[in-house]
Amino acid sequence: MxxxxxxxxxxxxxxxxxxxxxxxxxxxxxxxxxxxxxxxxxxxxxxxxxxxxxxxxxxxxxxxxxxxxxxxxxxxxxxxxxxxxxxxxxxxxxxxxxxxxxxxxxxxxxxxxxxxxxxxxxxxxxxxxxxxxxxxxxxxxxDNQARAGRHRRVVLGVGEGPHGTAATRFAFEEAEVRKATLDAVRAWRCPAYESTDHPLLTGEPARLHEQRAVEILESALSTAAAEHPAVDLRRRTAEGSARRVLLDASDEADLLVVGVQRHHGHSGHVGFQLGRVAHTVLHHSACPVAVVPQRG
Missing domain, CATH: 3.40.50.620 (HUPs)
Structure with missing residues (x-):
């Protein structure tokens, strides 16, 4: 059906x-x-x-x-x-x-x-x-006008954990039907307590966090990329908060895709945890936002 x-x-x-x-x-x-x-x-x-x-x-x-x-x-x-x-x-x-x-x-x-x-x-x-x-x-x-995709670009915010799997599939499908570029973005930050003034170690903590972001990105995208070889996929890591990185990316996108994680409330009700990133982009994104739950 x-x-x-x-x-x-x-x-x-x-x-x-x-x-x-x-x-x-x-x-x-x-x-x-x-x-x-x-x-x-x-x-x-x-x-x-x-x-x-x-x-x-x-x-x-x-x-x-x-x-x-x-x-x-x-x-x-x-x-x-x-x-x-x-x-x-x-x-x-x-x-x-x-x-x-x-x-x-x-x-x-x-x-x-x-x-x-x-x-x-x-x-x-x-x-x-x-x-x-x-x-x-x-x-x-x-101005309340829905326009056809002007940027030919779908942005996917790549988080950690399996709850992003459904969002990744959805983003690839959207990019494919739109014949648009898929810009998969993973934000990273170096905690302040890991910084050091020692000249021999300068930049090392940041490099490790950036490398970890690259690994997360590759792991999250590999299966869907193989299933959708026609999609023009661009992988990108960016230093900064995920909220700011995704809001900046939404300026030149036709759709921003984020995932949400299933959780159980105190009453036994099953819902999805939006989190701060989803809340922020829903309130401030410059383009439509797709919030995708992880099923199962």
């Missing part, structure tokens, strides 16, 4: 931009597009009462929103199959459930209720930390 790209829509300019971006992505991947709107009117009124009263103004608005979004997607890519749904629940619950049968979720950086000065909407941030599939948050291009 071909899984769809799912877009959370709410009528905001940010969500319409997400529809545009996801429509282009669905055309590239040759997958269906599913547009969903979360509505609580039926939960509050009760299904039986709602049927007796006819369609509420909230339901009419919800239907209008998804229908307008579907028309927008069809105009942009007539060959993409589009389905719509209005679901009686809050946005985070709706999108979290949709994630189990989606190739990826696409959301705007903030919804109808968000103030322009807010860095990232609460729904977008919550979904990025909960969804069981990749989540693409539409950062950058704040």
């Amino acid at each position: 071909v899984l769809p790209l799912v877009v959370g829509v709410d009528g905001s300019e940010s969500s319409l931009r997400a529809v545009d971006w996801a429509t282009d992505e669905a055309a590239l991947r040759d997958v269906p597009l599913r547009l969903v709107y979360a509505s609580l009117w039926e939960r509050y009124e009760g299904a039986a009462l709602a049927e007796g009263l006819g369609r509420s103004s909230e339901q009419v608005m919800a239907d209008d929103i998804v229908e307008a979004a579907a028309r927008r997607a069809h105009r942009r890519a007539p060959d993409v199959k589009v389905t719509t749904d209005v679901l009686p629940d809050d946005a985070v619950s709706v999108l979290s459930n949709e994630a189990h049968t989606a190739a990826a979720l696409v959301v705007g950086s903030r919804g109808r209720g968000g103030l322009a000065e807010l860095l990232l909407g609460s729904v977008s941030l919550a979904i990025a930390g909960r969804a069981a599939c990749p989540v693409i948050v539409l950062r950058g291009s704040h």
Whole structure:
């Protein structure tokens, strides 16, 4: 079964931009597009009462929103199959459930209720930390226009540990369908306590940390690089914090990909640990950000 790209829509300019971006992505991947709107009117009124009263103004608005979004997607890519749904629940619950049968979720950086000065909407941030599939948050291009890849460049932030495996595969697949360069970046830093003033040892700790970054990069990329030989892969290590290195790289990228690690909460709930790097790029990236969970 071909899984769809799912877009959370709410009528905001940010969500319409997400529809545009996801429509282009669905055309590239040759997958269906599913547009969903979360509505609580039926939960509050009760299904039986709602049927007796006819369609509420909230339901009419919800239907209008998804229908307008579907028309927008069809105009942009007539060959993409589009389905719509209005679901009686809050946005985070709706999108979290949709994630189990989606190739990826696409959301705007903030919804109808968000103030322009807010860095990232609460729904977008919550979904990025909960969804069981990749989540693409539409950062950058704040004139609400989703443009085709101008830079032909996908950036992958390479971390440590196995939780980056899914993100690496996702980044290679995105670079391949876009015919874009994949810029795989590993940041490194030399802790201050390892520095020395001894002239014979100057630079040695830094060299060791840089070499370790090179080794991590090679280990993380080797399997996926062999599986995607057509991808133009560029490996790069950079001194500095991962947050700053990735934000700088996002300035000339069409997509920034980072991985997140599964964790178990105190209540037994399974979620994903965004971490400081993911939080930072979600709030400040100059391009769309794909947050990819490690499954299994």
